[in-house]
Amino acid sequence: MITERVRVRSNCLAVLTLARDSGQVPGQGKRRRRQEDARQRLAARTAPDAGQWEVVVETPDRAEMRTRLRRLREAGVSGEMIRIDTLCGRLGLPTNYRLSRFVTDPVRESEHEHSDH
Numbered sequence: 001m002i003t004e005r006v007r008v009r010s011n012c013l014a015v016l017t018l019a020r021d022s023g024q025v026p027g028q029g030k031r032r033r034r035q036e037d038a039r040q041r042l043a044a045r046t047a048p049d050a051g052q053w054e055v056v057v058e059t060p061d062r063a064e065m066r067t068r069l070r071r072l073r074e075a076g077v078s079g080e081m082i083r084i085d086t087l088c089g090r091l092g093l094p095t096n097y098r099l100s101r102f103v104t105d106p107v108r109e110s111e112h113e114h115s116d117h
Contacts, residue, residue, distance in 0.1 A: 042080055051104040053083060058098040060089075065097040077101055 044050070057068045065084070072082055085098040 045080070046102050049105075051102055053100040054103045056099045056101055058087075058096055060094040060096050062097060065099050068099050072099075072101060 046053075056072065057065060059065055069082065069084070073079070081102040083100045083102070085100070087096040087098060089095040
């Protein structure tokens with residue numbers, strides 16, 4: 001009798017595993033493609049030849065980092081063009097926060113504008 005229960009459970013798990021791996025969740029493929037497209041667009045916008053990451057502030061004070069972040073957002077900087085790095089401290093070094101924004105290379109921007117016309 002115990003053997004039958006184990007066999008039934010393993011069959012259920014096999015069915016669940018097959019359903020999960022089959023990708024039959026409605027809308028999942030479309031969402032994954034949309035997310036991958038967004039990642040590729042962002043990667044192209046922030047590629048090394050498109051510009052560079054400019055450090056706005058590096059501080060151990062989290063409140064100061066949040067204030068600077070709020071100011072960037074109020075100035076209209078897109079959230080995709082802002083990066084926060086947490087530099088974890090060990091032993092005697094405190095944790096630091098580095099707030100950076102992506103600055104587009106002006107030469108590349110002008111080339112892009114001319115290619116549109």
